[in-house]
Amino acid sequence: MTERQARGRHSAAPDPRAERRSIAVDDLPALARGCAVMGAGGGGDPQVGVLMAREALQQHGPVPLVGLDDLPADGLVMPCGLVGAPTIAIEKLQNGGEGARLVAETETLTGRPVVAIMPFEIGGSNGLIPLNWAARLGLPYVDADGMGRAFPTLPQMTMNLAGVPSSPCVMTDERLNTLVIRTGCVEWTERLLRTSTAAFGGAAVAALYLMDVATARRATVPGSVSRALDLGTALSRNGDDPIDTVVDELAAVELIRGKVIDVERETAGGSVRGSAIVEDNTGEGRLLRLEIQNENLAALEDGEVRACVPDVITVIDARTGEPIVTERLRYGQRVGVIAFPGPEVWRTPEGLAVAGPGAFGLRFPYTPIAPAPVDTGAVRAS
Amino acid sequence: MRADLRLGIDVGGTNTDAVVVDRDDVLLAKAKAPTTPDVTTGIAASIEAVLAALGPAPGRITHAMLGTTHAANAVVARSGLRRVAVLRIGGPATHAVPPLATFPPDLRAAVSAGETVVGGGIEFDGTEVAPFDAETAARFFSDVAGRADAVAITSVFSAVSDRHELAAEAIARSVLGDVHVSLSHEVGSIGLVERENATVLNAALAGVAETVAQSFGEALERHDLHPARYFTQNDGTLMEREYALRYPVLTIGCGPANSMRGAAHVSGVRDALVADVGGTSTEVGVLINGFPVETGDPVGIGGVRTNFRMPGLVTLPLGGGTVVGDGALGPHSVGYRLTESALAFGGSTPTLTDAAVSGGRVDVGRTRPAARHRGALAEALARSDAMLAEAIDQAKVVRGEQPLIVVGGGGFLVPDDVPGVSEILRPPDHEVANALGAAIGQVSGQVERIVRFRAGGRAAAIEEACESARLQAVRAGADPERTEIVDIEEVPLAYLTDPAMRIRAKAAGPLRLT
Structure with missing residues (x-):
């Protein structure tokens, strides 16, 4: 892809008539980088997804990437991905047949063929994991997802906001043990799925929010796979400053550039909570504090919220351009912290109710991303 | 006559260094020999040279420690596997x-x-x-x-x-x-x-390990030496010969850890930055509690992704032999031919050593570089200073000023004033810090666990991991009385309903001397 094309695509809402493309082995590193940036520090390291997809693509060839407008309106879309702990998924790798099992069970439950596989979460490893299933099944990959980023729970999917039922939810594992969860509301699906995930060994795969293409067109975040691909491709260009590249590609704001000087972590109720402090490298003594709960939830400076969920906050290695997941944050890293707006739907009152600061126990209201302090009227020497 | 001396050898890219220390870790003799393509010949030559420097009583050597590049070379060359x-x-x-x-x-x-x-x-x-x-x-x-x-x-x-x-x-x-x-x-x-x-x-690598162990033994026996033999591993600690034969891959990147441990020893400082400046490259790392800080990032060896614990290093293609030319500084180096090729030694290739001589930082060689070279040399030295300062700043893991220990043959390249550095330590015998690191090495054990626990279970889980690490160190040859936990790392697992933690514990102690 040329630079002009890459830049053209992100600038506005994704063009539904964007040229068809496919995902081949050579695209995987770029897709992984893009997914990691969109993961907001969570969602797991995409590398394991790259390894699995590479095997599948080498055997079965490239996977078509299709927009929802290119699929028949009454076709059945299967949103799917990994649930549970990414750390377990890098040790107990998948069988590879899980996707086929999800599709078979889905087709039995609905009596309809699945026409395409959709990642329910673009951020982190889940942007790539369903790709190996698509390759093995010969199904296209939908250029959309249910989050536009990474989030920890099932209610935090755009399909929920659009009123698509989460039930039936199909879970399976490498043994092809299969569980169908039927509930009346997503909160129960979440509760039963989490408990079952522990029984499956701490990680499993799931398909839920089964819907037809017409519904998916209004219930998902369109263009997220191409967005990740374009972003990763731009980040892989040599010579450019990686943080500037992300800022350009995503219309992101650079919150700070400097060094991680403190990281605190604790495990509470199944999530990694903690905070990290980044000190700016201009000698002005600015400090940015990141609030973490699996993902980066908020960035605060001088007691003011500079950015918070549902907007995406990502820490990027200043030298290599590699996004740094929250589990890997440590003293001394040279980083840039960037923020960019999450999908519009999350900033509605309904969206904020499930994915805003309050939904994560933070005691402040949603605050749009604040540009650099120099633009906020703060007193600066220069 | 007491039998209480230890021989330490480290194979570097340019030189193979050897030292002899006594039971109080006092340096008695040191020597350098060029590293040879087969590695083994250079090791034998360095043993020969250090024994000559030691003089009488080589029979007092009871322990011999080797840090070698055999394993890494074999993987890179795909030979002997x-x-x-x-x-x-x-x-x-x-x-x-x-x-x-x-x-x-x-x-x-x-x-x-x-x-x-x-x-x-x-x-x-x-x-x-x-x-x-x-x-x-x-x-x-x-x-x-x-x-x-x-x-x-x-x-x-x-x-x-x-x-x-x-x-x-x-x-x-x-x-x-x-x-x-x-x-x-x-x-x-x-x-x-x-x-x-x-x-x-x-x-x-099992075969390579056997070959190394055998040729090391033969080189020692040629001098009628029969010490207990040890190999240094990636974290700078020692493995008994039997252990090294079983785990040769753990020796694959031992060089940087040796020089950092040696830097702690020669300087007497346990928390500091370390710059090891050789003939071709410079490595900057961090010592905490006398051990190198390790990286958690994947490490590539011969094109293979692994997850070894290696010292976290910032590496620069700069050393005493680095050629000063028109283009960027490094990685081209005259290497061990410095004393023939460099201007200061009567050769015709301008090097960073010449830049340091010209800038008055060191007095080596026979002659000062001619005036027509001075402009380019001064410029190169300034560029080298900037690159070093940047690397040192990048390597830091805690805020504030810290001391910097400078070791290695090209240490004179580091200026006396570096931003963010409280003091520059240039300890004596720094040029053999890596071999000293091998000679004074401790024996370690390390375990990693994933544990699930409810409230109160954390302490028990950590205690269990520590005890296992301690046992492992003792099995590898550490003195049980003096083996301590040197590092505990806990990382919670994300996205699990029940709390779970990855716990890593590392124990180390001095050699059990019998």
Whole structure:
């Protein structure tokens, strides 16, 4: 892809008539980088997804990437991905047949063929994991997802906001043990799925929010796979400053550039909570504090919220351009912290109710991303 | 006459250094010999030279420690590697990424005698992914008999329980007889692909390890020396010879750790930055509590992704032999030919050593570089200073000013004033810091666990991990009375309902002297 094309695509809402493309082995590193940036520090390291997809693509060839407008309106879309702990998924790798099992069970439950596989979460490893299933099944990959980023729970999917039922939810594992969860509301699906995930060994795969293409067109975040691909491709260009590249590609704001000087972590109720402090490298003594709960939830400076969920906050290695997941944050890293707006739907009152600061126990209201302090009227020497 | 001396040897890219220290770690003799392509000849020459420097009483040497590049060279050159039967225990999980899928094809061709995945493996809570399929494992070993001269066994979550790996080892031995077997729980940490890669490399290196151990022994016996022999590993600690024969891959990157441990010793400072400036490259790392700070990032060895714990280093292509030319500074270096090629030694190639001579930082060689070179040399020195300052700043892991210990033959390149550095320490004998690091090495043990616990269980889990690490250090040759926990790391697992933690504990102690 040329630079002009890459830049053209992100600038506005994704063009539904964007040229068809496919995902081949050579695209995987770029897709992984893009997914990691969109993961907001969570969602797991995409590398394991790259390894699995590479095997599948080498055997079965490239996977078509299709927009929802290119699929028949009454076709059945299967949103799917990994649930549970990414750390377990890098040790107990998948069988590879899980996707086929999800599709078979889905087709039995609905009596309809699945026409395409959709990642329910673009951020982190889940942007790539369903790709190996698509390759093995010969199904296209939908250029959309249910989050536009990474989030920890099932209610935090755009399909929920659009009123698509989460039930039936199909879970399976490498043994092809299969569980169908039927509930009346997503909160129960979440509760039963989490408990079952522990029984499956701490990680499993799931398909839920089964819907037809017409519904998916209004219930998902369109263009997220191409967005990740374009972003990763731009980040892989040599010579450019990686943080500037992300800022350009995503219309992101650079919150700070400097060094991680403190990281605190604790495990509470199944999530990694903690905070990290980044000190700016201009000698002005600015400090940015990141609030973490699996993902980066908020960035605060001088007691003011500079950015918070549902907007995406990502820490990027200043030298290599590699996004740094929250589990890997440590003293001394040279980083840039960037923020960019999450999908519009999350900033509605309904969206904020499930994915805003309050939904994560933070005691402040949603605050749009604040540009650099120099633009906020703060007193600066220069 | 007391028998209480230790010989330390470290093979570097340019020189092989050797030292002799007494039981109080006081340096008695030091020597350098050029590193040779076969490595072994250079080791023998350095032993010869250091014994000459020591004078009488070489018979007092009771321990000999070697840090060598044999293993790394063998992997990079794909030579001398054993053919490995690669068994993974994890089916029906893990098939999505087959064994050795991430090896470069030529390395895979050089080491693989066959690969398979059999049923079994452990869940992180200690239950089984599936029962271990002993029958299929036995059939696999029968199939590769005659082709395989080593075995690598990797089970899912062997850090939680090693029982399936041990069962498979017994089968391998009954089918293949007396063959080298590498077990993943003894080699690597969480992350199946990376640990399996490391385990296969370890098995492939078994022959190299035997060759090294034998030639080291012969070089010592030529001088009628029969000391206990040790090898240094990636974290700067020692392994007894028997242990090194089983885990050669753990020696694959021992050089930087040796020089950092040696820097702590010669300076007497345990918390500092260290810059090791050699002939071709410079490595900057951080010492905390006398040990190098390690990186958690994947480490590539010969094109293979592994998850070894190695010192976290910032590496620069700058050293005393770096050629000063028109283009960028580094990586081109005159290497060990410095004393023929550099201007200061009457040669015709301007080097960073000449820049330092010209700038008055060091007085070596026979002559000062001619005036016409001075402009370019001054410019190169300024650029080198800026690159060093940047690397030192990047290496820091805590805020504030810290001391910087400068070691290595090219240490004079580091200026007396570096931003963010409180003081520059240039200890005596710094040029043999790496061999000293080998000679004074401690013995360590390390364990990694994934544990689930309710309130109150954390302390018990950590205590268990520490005790296991301590036991492992003692088994590897540490003095049980003086073995201490030097590092504990806890990382919570994200996205789990019940709290779980990855715990890593490392213990180290001085050699048990008998």
